[in-house]
Amino acid sequence: MTTSPDARISRTAFSLSPRDPIALAVPAAVGFAILLAAPIAVFIAYSLLTARLFAVATPFTLDAYRRALGYGLNGTLALNSIAVGFLGAAASVALALPVAYWLRYAAGRWQMPFLFVITASMFASYLVRIYAWRTILGANGAINQTLQGMRLIDAPLEFLIYNRLSVTLALVHIFLPYVVLVLYAGFRPIAPALLEAAQDLGANAWRRWRRVVLPLIAAPAATTFLFVFILSASDYVTPQLIGGTSGQMLGVQIQANFKAVGDWPQGAAISILMLLAFLASYALTLAGLRVARLDRIRWVD
Amino acid sequence: MQGIDRSPLSGAISVAALLFLVLPLTIVVLFSFHETASLSFPFTGFSLRWYREVLSSAPFRDAAWNSLMVATAVAISTLVFGILAAYGLSRTSSRWRAPLALLFFVPITLPGLFLGLALLVFFAQAGLKLSLVTVALGHFIYVFPYFLLIAKAALDRMDVAMEEAAADLGAGPWSIFHKVTLPQIWPVVIGAASLAFALSFDEFVITFFVIGSQSTLPLYIWSSMRRTIDPSINTISTLLLAVTLLLFAIAFVLTLRRDLARGRAEAAA
Numbered sequence: 001m002t003t004s005p006d007a008r009i010s011r012t013a014f015s016l017s018p019r020d021p022i023a024l025a026v027p028a029a030v031g032f033a034i035l036l037a038a039p040i041a042v043f044i045a046y047s048l049l050t051a052r053l054f055a056v057a058t059p060f061t062l063d064a065y066r067r068a069l070g071y072g073l074n075g076t077l078a079l080n081s082i083a084v085g086f087l088g089a090a091a092s093v094a095l096a097l098p099v100a101y102w103l104r105y106a107a108g109r110w111q112m113p114f115l116f117v118i119t120a121s122m123f124a125s126y127l128v129r130i131y132a133w134r135t136i137l138g139a140n141g142a143i144n145q146t147l148q149g150m151r152l153i154d155a156p157l158e159f160l161i162y163n164r165l166s167v168t169l170a171l172v173h174i175f176l177p178y179v180v181l182v183l184y185a186g187f188r189p190i191a192p193a194l195l196e197a198a199q200d201l202g203a204n205a206w207r208r209w210r211r212v213v214l215p216l217i218a219a220p221a222a223t224t225f226l227f228v229f230i231l232s233a234s235d236y237v238t239p240q241l242i243g244g245t246s247g248q249m250l251g252v253q254i255q256a257n258f259k260a261v262g263d264w265p266q267g268a269a270i271s272i273l274m275l276l277a278f279l280a281s282y283a284l285t286l287a288g289l290r291v292a293r294l295d296r297i298r299w300v301d
Numbered sequence: 302m303q304g305i306d307r308s309p310l311s312g313a314i315s316v317a318a319l320l321f322l323v324l325p326l327t328i329v330v331l332f333s334f335h336e337t338a339s340l341s342f343p344f345t346g347f348s349l350r351w352y353r354e355v356l357s358s359a360p361f362r363d364a365a366w367n368s369l370m371v372a373t374a375v376a377i378s379t380l381v382f383g384i385l386a387a388y389g390l391s392r393t394s395s396r397w398r399a400p401l402a403l404l405f406f407v408p409i410t411l412p413g414l415f416l417g418l419a420l421l422v423f424f425a426q427a428g429l430k431l432s433l434v435t436v437a438l439g440h441f442i443y444v445f446p447y448f449l450l451i452a453k454a455a456l457d458r459m460d461v462a463m464e465e466a467a468a469d470l471g472a473g474p475w476s477i478f479h480k481v482t483l484p485q486i487w488p489v490v491i492g493a494a495s496l497a498f499a500l501s502f503d504e505f506v507i508t509f510f511v512i513g514s515q516s517t518l519p520l521y522i523w524s525s526m527r528r529t530i531d532p533s534i535n536t537i538s539t540l541l542l543a544v545t546l547l548l549f550a551i552a553f554v555l556t557l558r559r560d561l562a563r564g565r566a567e568a569a570a
Contacts, residue, residue, distance in 0.1 A: 022397055024389030028382040028445070032404050035442050039423035043415075046422050055425075099318045102311035114319065116553065121322040123496075123549040125503045127519050128538040131526060132325035135332065135535070142328055145339065176322060234412035237506065241526060251414050258418060258510065268422070271415055278412075 047268035054262040064265035065273070074253060074270060081249040081274075084164055085233030088171040089225045092179045095172070097221065100183035101213070105192060115184070122177035130241050133170040137161040137242070162244025170242060171232045179224045186220035187213075218294040226285050230278045250274060326542065333535035351536040361537065364521035368502050371433055371517060375440045376498040379448045382441075383497075384490060387452035388478065392461070409446045413506030416443065421510040431513035439511045440501040447500060448493045451556055455489040456482070492555030499548035503541065 047064055049056035068074055103111055136142045137160040144156040160166065190213065198208045236251030243249065250270065257267030289295040336346035355361050390402055408416060420439045421431075429435060459482070467477045483490075505519035512520060518541050525534050 020393055020395050021389045021391075022393040022395040022401070025386040025393075025401055026389075028386040029401055029404065031382060032407075032442065032445075035420070035423075035438055036404070036407060039419035042423045042426050043419040095314070095318055098311040098314045102315045106312060107315070114315065117319060117323065119553065120546055120549055121326070123499060123503075123545055124326055125519070125538065125541050125545055127503075127505050127522050127526075128329060128542055129325065131522065131534060131538055132329045134526070135329060136325055142332075173322065173325065176318065180318070231412060234414050236414055237509075237523075251412075254414065254418070255509075258421060264422065267418065271418060275412075275415060 043268055044272065046264055047272050049265050051263050051265045054264065056264055064263075064269035068266050068269040068273060074250065077248055077250040077253050078274075080164060080247070081233040081251065084168050084171065084239075084247070084249060085229040087164075088168045088175065088232040089228040091168065091172045092175050092228045093183075093221055093225050096176060096179035096183050096224075097217070099180050100187055103180070103184050104187035104190075105195070115181075118177045118180050122181070126174060127237070129174055130170050130238050133166065133173065134161065134242050137166055137169075161242055162247060164243070164247040167235075167238050167243045167247045167249070168232075170238050171228075171235060174238075175228045175231065179228060182220055182224045183217065186217050190216050215294060218292070219289055222285050222289055222294075226282060229281065234274060234278075329535050330539045330542065332532065333539040335532065335535075338532045351533050355533050355536045355540070358533075360516070361521060364516040364518050365540075367433055367515055368518040371437045371440060372498045372501040374437045375444060375501040376494045378437075378441055379444055379497040380490065380494045383445060383448040383452055383493070387449055387456055388482070390449075391453050391456035392464075405449050406446050408442050413443070417507040417510035420507065424511060431511055433512070433515055433517075435511045435513070436508050436517065437501075439507045440504055443504060443507055444497040444500045448497045451493040451496070452486070452490055455486045455556075459485055488555040492552040495548045495555070496552040499545045499552070502548070503545050 046056055048060045048062070049058060050061055050063060051057075103114055107114060134141065138144070139156040139158065139161070141161070143160060144153070147153045148156070194212060195208055198212045203211065233249070234251050235249065236255045239247050239249040239252050240255075243252075254267050254270050254274070257263045257270065261267075286295065331344070333351055334347045334349070335344060336348040336350065339345070386401075386405065390398055390405075417439065420435070420442075424431060424435050463481050463485075464477050467481045472480065503519060505523065508517055508520060509523070516524070518537065522534060522537055522541070525531055525537070
């Protein structure tokens with residue numbers, strides 16, 4: 001059989017992958033079908049079942065959703081979650097913007113060490129960081145004991161911990177490194193020449209920031225805001241450890257439904273309602289960016 | 302870039318942010334070496350007393366051993382499945398590529414609480430007893446996207462011409478992968494696997510729901526924190542930080558450094 005040059009080329013490409021290389025991803029895909037897709041399907045089904053203690057039974061019903069929505073405490077906790085999530089996300093982005101900006105345009109030889117420390121702190125244990133804040137803010141913590149040791153106060157300052165603010169503080173500490181890195185990556189394609197051009201055209205620092213930098217960084221800033229909002233609002237560990245009674249959040253209630261109360265359908269129903277709220281806020285953010293016409297701004301290299 | 306916005310304000314904020322990130326952790330590490338149980342300054346003296354206490358405690362050793370076992374299993378399985386999937390996704394033009402990539406990245410977008418609960422009800426429904434095995438399965442789903450992200454980026458960066466040349470010279474798919482592809486990406490793969498190990502070693506949010514009667518290091522810290530303010534938590538935290546950060550440093554040298562350095566080159570341009 002004679003082979004034309006064309007046939008030889010296609011045979012070469014073919015012999016590189018006797019079958020399509022995508023076949024190599026099949027084992028992982030099967031794992032994900034079993035350990036991700038199936039659990040999510042079962043979880044949704046559980047929210048539609050009738051509650052038994054630490055178990056479920058048929059028939060399918062919307063009862064769990066009715067109870068989840070009718071229980072007044074859930075509303076209070078949801079508002080707390082939204083407040084903490086919103087405040088945490090706003091503070092993280094507001095603090096990260098100047099940091100990422102400085103790292104990109106002014107850090108010079110300090111850029112690499114700073115990036116290393118910030119990335120490292122992102123990997124520092126989540127639980128240890130919450131513990132660190134309890135060590136600092138607690139009644140027997142570093143601030144109170146030091147102030148008492150210096151005889152500046154007689155009794156520990158109680159307002160430092162066990163409220164929404166201490167939870168927010170710890171969450172900002174947890175998510176800040178991530179926000180800085182994403183915004184730094186967002187600044188990367190914006191060449192300094194662009195800012196110089198604006199300066200040459202007579203724009204002062206505020207105007208350069210407002211008219212050049214902000215429109216270009218708006219999309220990454222909005223998506224990281226959303227990311228921090230979702231992860232903060234759904235956190236169940238921080239509020240339990242340093243939230244006290246006033247800083248409790250919806251995640252703790254969901255967790256309790258599974259671990260202590262044993263009402264799995266209601267726990268599942270609250271989780272799914274929460275997830276739907278997150279999806280809605282995601283859609284809203286995208287729509288907001290589109291309305292403000294900030295979604296398609298790209299700086300071409 | 303000289304002369305542009307070198308106002309000291311953003312620099313000052315950056316230094317403050319760095320201190321905000323680092324100081325709380327430094328305090329934990331510092332007090333792990335404190336002579337007394339007190340958490341106040343000034344320091345009264347250094348001592349390894351809490352380390353002796355922690356390292357000789359049987360529950361701590363069990364928890365540490367369990368964490369080590371789980372993280373090793375997770376790192377190895379992620380490495381094997383992850384390389385295959387990354388290579389497959391990087392070299393295919395199949396229409397299944399986008400939906401599969403989407404499936405693999407779902408865990409990054411889901412809150413850990415949701416993932417942990419979904420796994421809990423699934424294991425209950427499947428009649429699987431909660432144990433370190435269920436923990437490892439949960440961690441696998443959680444760390445896989447991070448490994449895939451790094452490994453796939455390395456494979457995408459590679460020049461495919463070398464693989465094609467090897468194929469032209471008659472090499473089979475396995476020897477191409479083994480002799481051409483792998484030698485070029487192994488540092489990244491090892492780095493990504495260290496990261497997978499570190500993420501699993503430190504994981505709490507999912508573990509809390511899918512663990513049986515045993516314990517892992519983060520779970521041990523959690524239950525110590527629930528009990529009392531015990532200075533030995535500082536020590537356990539420091540040990541946990543040391544392991545995670547050591548692995549991070551390895552991963553950084555092998556993978557991330559290149560990305561960040563490229564960013565710096567672009568920034569300098």
